[in-house]
Structure formats: structure tokens, C-alpha cells
Amino acid sequence: MRWFVWKTVVVALVVSWWSAAHAEPLELEPTGQFAASGSAIYRSIELPASFLVDPSPFGRPVLIMTGRLSARLLDPKRISRDAADPEVVRVDTGGPQEDFLSVRVDGPNLVVDRDGRTMTLKASPPLLGDRTLDELIEALPEYRRDAARYTPDPAALDKLRRLKQPTELLVFFGSWCPHCGQAVPRLVRVLESVRGAPIAVTFHGVPHDGTDPMANDLGVNGLPTMIVRRDSKEVARMAGDEWAAPEKSLAALIASPAR
Amino acid sequence: MCGTSKLGKPGGLAGFLLGAVLLLAAYAKAIDPYAFADRLRDMSVPAGAAYPGALVVVAFEAGLGAALLGGSRHRLVLLATSATFVMFVGIVAWQLVHPDGTAVCGCFGQLLERTPRQALYEDVGFVALSGVAWLGRPTRSDVLPWRSSLLGAAAGAALALSAPWLPLDNQATALAPGTTVGATRLDEIVPELRAGRHLVLLLDRADPTTSARIPDLNERLKLPHGGTPVWGLADDDPELAAAFLWSAAPAFEVRSAPPRMLRRLYRRLPRSALVDGGRVLATWSGFPPDATLDTLARGGLP
Numbered sequence: 420m421r422w423f424v425w426k427t428v429v430v431a432l433v434v435s436w437w438s439a440a441h442a443e444p445l446e447l448e449p450t451g452q453f454a455a456s457g458s459a460i461y462r463s464i465e466l467p468a469s470f471l472v473d474p475s476p477f478g479r480p481v482l483i484m485t486g487r488l489s490a491r492l493l494d495p496k497r498i499s500r501d502a503a504d505p506e507v508v509r510v511d512t513g514g515p516q517e518d519f520l521s522v523r524v525d526g527p528n529l530v531v532d533r534d535g536r537t538m539t540l541k542a543s544p545p546l547l548g549d550r551t552l553d554e555l556i557e558a559l560p561e562y563r564r565d566a567a568r569y570t571p572d573p574a575a576l577d578k579l580r581r582l583k584q585p586t587e588l589l590v591f592f593g594s595w596c597p598h599c600g601q602a603v604p605r606l607v608r609v610l611e612s613v614r615g616a617p618i619a620v621t622f623h624g625v626p627h628d629g630t631d632p633m634a635n636d637l638g639v640n641g642l643p644t645m646i647v648r649r650d651s652k653e654v655a656r657m658a659g660d661e662w663a664a665p666e667k668s669l670a671a672l673i674a675s676p677a678r
Numbered sequence: 679m680c681g682t683s684k685l686g687k688p689g690g691l692a693g694f695l696l697g698a699v700l701l702l703a704a705y706a707k708a709i710d711p712y713a714f715a716d717r718l719r720d721m722s723v724p725a726g727a728a729y730p731g732a733l734v735v736v737a738f739e740a741g742l743g744a745a746l747l748g749g750s751r752h753r754l755v756l757l758a759t760s761a762t763f764v765m766f767v768g769i770v771a772w773q774l775v776h777p778d779g780t781a782v783c784g785c786f787g788q789l790l791e792r793t794p795r796q797a798l799y800e801d802v803g804f805v806a807l808s809g810v811a812w813l814g815r816p817t818r819s820d821v822l823p824w825r826s827s828l829l830g831a832a833a834g835a836a837l838a839l840s841a842p843w844l845p846l847d848n849q850a851t852a853l854a855p856g857t858t859v860g861a862t863r864l865d866e867i868v869p870e871l872r873a874g875r876h877l878v879l880l881l882d883r884a885d886p887t888t889s890a891r892i893p894d895l896n897e898r899l900k901l902p903h904g905g906t907p908v909w910g911l912a913d914d915d916p917e918l919a920a921a922f923l924w925s926a927a928p929a930f931e932v933r934s935a936p937p938r939m940l941r942r943l944y945r946r947l948p949r950s951a952l953v954d955g956g957r958v959l960a961t962w963s964g965f966p967p968d969a970t971l972d973t974l975a976r977g978g979l980p
Contacts (some may be wrong), residue, residue: 486927527916
């Protein structure tokens, strides 16, 4: 009987060591949806969500797992960049599970404590006002990744590249808006693909309560909405399902032969 | 008395039709009294008075409808009927001034959604019909139908009080087997629903029981690699969204939707639906049973 118990314990230890040592690396990408003072935040590509905060006020990166909520300090050697996509960070979650921190949910925020030091991870405030394309991507890095996943229609891109007349695009969006999170990265991909064409774009962030004087003045009643201007005059507007393939809609709106 | 015999028939028919309309209207409100109370709140009725007010309206309409359907054209019954439909016209006119897309108030709640303009035309028609109901009205022998009115009102109130526990979700909401995702407007939030098979979970992110159930759902549906894609939908509240993410840790995407849009799809949360090829195949009050979840995890059709 004693022999049986010992055998069971040894097998259990070997299995848990093996599974910890061979755990799948966690892939994360930068996110602008959450913020912690002075830190870069990475969010797992797969769900349920995990977060990496690096650097952290605790001297080492912090890995936060949701659900059975936990936060622990990581050896920086466990973090590597993906060779093919430097935006993606890989965390080796195997090995000894130690250096846990105290963690609690405080309303919408996550508070991590240790030895009197505190780190608060909170949802970022909405992005408001005018932003260039580069500023948008810097503030919302997930837009860049989602843009890379979109394949625009080559014929529509060709039409946009051949555009002659200077065209301004004013895009109303909400960084908090799930529709915009799907649609705007597609436009980002399109704009990156037609760099050099005479298209100037401004992204205008709208608050969650919709109280934006510019949006109200221009009669914007849904997000995202793109206003196409020429010589400072509105010539077209894109909204709703037209965002499913923005390059096609845009080409149809502004790149006809006469234009 | 001149003309009574000639006009009595159309008058009686109009009264009968209006009775049927009022009973149908009472039924539509009674099967989801909380949704009707929400609409009353939207119309500036104080929060504490909205639900009792909803019950009173249901009882009133059912009582009036029962009286008319019973053949009564008593002066007070017809006055109340005309006043009711004039009030409906007023409410719909108010909605035209404060537009919110689709009117689900007026008469028929979720049973028949109309734009405020359509509802206005319809209610003006009912006001005209209530005028016809006065024609050829018997003036002497008609007595106030207390018994049928009270019976109708009591039945309406009883239905409204018990409805939340009755299996009427598919009748009371816009999410029912056979409907397209376009009709539910779910595809505006999750365009992926237009093709393939998906499980949709309508969630209350503030409900601790729902949060506690999520890890079990993740496991049963073998997420994120299970055989059926799963989408959560919840009211658009950034604070609740963040708190839910930390504590519930769904292994499926939960997208936020405008509360008014989601409210058409449930009576109580959580509620679930299986969508295949852009059409709703099945719905469940709460989450699907474990055996169904297991089948979906394997990519099968329950």
C-alpha cells in the first residue's frame, strides 16, 4: 500500500513537472485598450485574456492571468520577440510557478500589490480629437495588427493609387467602439497600401457619450463615419456596411474616371 | 333612432375589430411587461411607477378589449376606446419628435415592430374606426359590461404577472427560431454570424452568477478551440466590460451592443441562440443544457 502511494506521488510530480516544462508559450501583442503608469501593456492573442506589463514598478515584468485571477513576476529571460513579427511577444509560462503578487479587481481596474508598492491596470480613456494615421496606430497598436490581417481588393487599390485630385478623408471613430475596432483597421491597411496617393486623412476620436461638437455639427449619427472632402467641401460619406470593404466603397465614391 | 339598423352592423363590426386589436395589444405587452415598463421609462414615466403602470395599462386594455369583443358599445366603453387610441396617436407623435429608429411601443410591442410613421398611420386608422364604432349604437338597452371587463382585466394582469416564468421568449422577443440575423440586427455587431454555425450568448456582465458560470462554459465548449465559434453580447458599458474581463475571463469574444438594440432580444438574461447560415436555429432561456454544449464543442448540431 505504501509502495502504491509513493508511486502515485512520484508519477504526479513527474507529470506536473513535464506539463509545466512543456507549456505552450503565450503569444501577446501590444494593446492601447489598457494602461498602467509608465508601462507597456501586452494582451494575449488567444482568449481568455492574459496581460504582460513590462516594465513594472516591481522591478520585473508582471504576467496577469484572468479568470482564476493571478499576477506573478517573470524572469525577463522568459520573454522573447517573435522573429517573423517583432510586434508579437512570446512568454514561456512553463517552469516553477512562483513570485505571485497580491491582485484584486477594483471596479473596472485591476490592482496589483507587493511590499507596499501598487500597480493599477485600467482601461485607457477614449482617444479624443484629431489624430494622424501614425498617431492613431501608436495609440492603438492593435489596429496595426488587425490591419495586417485584412487583404484589400487589388483592383480597388489600383483605382485609388491612380487618383489625381487631392482628397481629404475625415474619419469619425471611437476607440471604445467595437464596430470601429473592426472597420477602422481595414481602412488603415488601405491607406498604408496607397501611400503616395493624394489622400490626406484625419481620424477624429469621439467620446463614449457622443457629445462631440464637430460630429454633431456635421450630422454624424453613427460610428465609424468617413466624410470625403474636396476643396474643403463634402463630396461623399461612408457609413454602415460600406466599411466591410472600405477600399471598394472609397474607390466607388471618389475614384471614378472623371475624378 | 333613424339609421340605427343600417349603421348598426358596421358600427358593431368596428367595435368587434377594436376589441380584437386591444386584446392583441394587451397580450403583446403582457408577455414581456418589463420591456413595456422600460418603454414607459423612456417616455419619462418615473422608474418606480413604470412596472405598476405597465400592469395597469395591460389590465385596462384587456378589460376594454374584452368588453368590445363581447359586443358592448356602451357610451363609456366607446369613450374609453376613442380616448385610448387618441392617446396612442399622441405617443407615436412624441416618438416622431424624439426618433429612436423602430417603435416597439404603440400597440403590439415586439409582435409587430413598426417605425413611428407606420405606427402613426395605423393608430390614426384605429381612431377613425373608433368613430365608426359609435354609428348605430343602441342607446337604451346597452348596459355597462362590468363582468366581462373585469374578467378581461384580471386575465391580462394575471398573464403579465406570470409571463416572466412562462416559456414565451420566442413570442415576446425578436430572437426566435427561423428569424434571420439581419432581422435581429445581431449581424451589425457580429458580422461573422452571416455565415457558418455560431453560438450566441446574450449576457449581463453585472450578474455574478453569469460570471461564475463562464469558466464552465469555456471548458465545456472546449474554447477557444472548440468546434463551434461562440460570441457573447452585452450592454455597452466600458466599466462593466473591464470588470467582467478580469473576473469572468471568457474564452470567447464578448462584444458590446447598444442596450436598446439588445433589449429586443431577451426578456431575462442570460439567453442563448444557435445561428446557422445567418438564420436562428434554436434559442434557450439561460445557457444551453450541458449535453447541447458538449455537442457544440464537437462541432455537431444538437
